[in-house]
Amino acid sequence: MDTTTADMPQRRAFSGRWVAIAAGIVALVAFFFPWINYQDRAYSGFEFAQAMGGVTKGFDVTLYAIPVLAIMVIAFAFVSMFNDTEGGAIFNSWAILAAVSGLLISAVFLAEKALSGEKALETLRAGELAGFGPGVYASIIMFAIAALGGVFEWRRPAARERSAWRTQDFVLLAILAIVFGAIYWQWIQAWIWSQALGGPFGRELFFGVWFIAGLLGGYIVRRPGAAFLAESLAALAEVLLGAAAGPILVVTGIMQAVGCELVFALTRYRSWGWTTLLVAGVVTAIVAIPWNWFRLGYFGLEPAVIVGILFVRIISGGLAGAAAKIIGDLLARTGALNFFPIGRERMEEV
Numbered sequence: 001m002d003t004t005t006a007d008m009p010q011r012r013a014f015s016g017r018w019v020a021i022a023a024g025i026v027a028l029v030a031f032f033f034p035w036i037n038y039q040d041r042a043y044s045g046f047e048f049a050q051a052m053g054g055v056t057k058g059f060d061v062t063l064y065a066i067p068v069l070a071i072m073v074i075a076f077a078f079v080s081m082f083n084d085t086e087g088g089a090i091f092n093s094w095a096i097l098a099a100v101s102g103l104l105i106s107a108v109f110l111a112e113k114a115l116s117g118e119k120a121l122e123t124l125r126a127g128e129l130a131g132f133g134p135g136v137y138a139s140i141i142m143f144a145i146a147a148l149g150g151v152f153e154w155r156r157p158a159a160r161e162r163s164a165w166r167t168q169d170f171v172l173l174a175i176l177a178i179v180f181g182a183i184y185w186q187w188i189q190a191w192i193w194s195q196a197l198g199g200p201f202g203r204e205l206f207f208g209v210w211f212i213a214g215l216l217g218g219y220i221v222r223r224p225g226a227a228f229l230a231e232s233l234a235a236l237a238e239v240l241l242g243a244a245a246g247p248i249l250v251v252t253g254i255m256q257a258v259g260c261e262l263v264f265a266l267t268r269y270r271s272w273g274w275t276t277l278l279v280a281g282v283v284t285a286i287v288a289i290p291w292n293w294f295r296l297g298y299f300g301l302e303p304a305v306i307v308g309i310l311f312v313r314i315i316s317g318g319l320a321g322a323a324a325k326i327i328g329d330l331l332a333r334t335g336a337l338n339f340f341p342i343g344r345e346r347m348e349e350v
Contacts (some may be wrong), residue, residue: 003043019149024073033135039127093224180213181237208320215324259284281321
């Protein structure tokens with residue numbers, strides 16, 4: 001009786017992670033089931049990505065991320081099972097981020113009108129679009145279940161104060177997403193003007209503005225996934241406000257969120273000085289470039305121009321990191337962030 005009782009908490013602590021692992025496996029398999037149906041044939045996610053290569057400005061590359069994200073969900077959830085300390089909670093948070101990314105990309109597939117436009121029909125030559133197959137719906141559902149399984153683990157003792165989320169964390173990130181979504185939406189005009197004045201180099205110098213939401217969200221909340229959610233949700237808000245790029249912009253937000261989240265993770269979410277923020281901005285700029293390679297046509301530029309763009313982008317990323325540090329510190333001084341790590345840190349210093 002005593003042995004059974006002692007074992008119960010251990011088994012229960014793993015339940016949410018097993019759900020995430022199982023859902024990740026199903027999402028992985030679903031990628032090879034029909035995702036889109038045409039009059040003459042159906043395409044799995046894998047087949048559609050192959051057929052659409054180069055037509056949808058990088059979206060085919062994004063589809064290949066679906067199985068990769070499913071594998072990441074499985075791997076991170078599995079590793080977190082063997083570490084009930086803060087490290088395990090961080091791995092669990094990464095599993096949630098991978099699941100949320102897969103969910104968003106699968107949902108964008110349904111929302112992106114370009115996928116059912118004339119280019120898709122002409123390229124595939126498979127007749128009229130009949131609808132979406134069970135694979136895409138299974139992916140959305142399974143990634144959602146995987147994320148919920150990971151979130152369930154936040155209730156466990158292993159999810160310590162540094163990794164456990166609170167309601168106010170989500171509220172703050174939602175506010176940042178709305179504010180920066182509106183800023184991002186308006187910033188496109190300034191970005192276009194900068195391109196007219198300075199060509200690709202002028203454009204890149206102002207590109208870093210689109211990185212600030214993630215950097216600032218991570219700096220204020222200081223929990224695994226905060227930077228990722230802030231940047232991704234800001235992109236989603238930009239889409240809802242009517243951004244011309246459409247739903248695919250959510251994928252751009254995800255790509256911009258990866259770099260800063262990676263830097264914060266390497267510090268185990270403990271270092272928040274100038275160096276960390278500047279490096280996070282630079283890495284964000286660099287990590288986002290491969291996606292821009294497809295979406296903005298960088299592959300058609302001369303090598304010397306690409307090198308110049310990279311150099312200017314690095315400067316822009318560093319400026320974004322500095323802007324996030326300054327904005328965060330100014331907000332903390334007002335006392336509005338006293339219930340967040342950045343506010344408590346300032347009160348301790350005072």
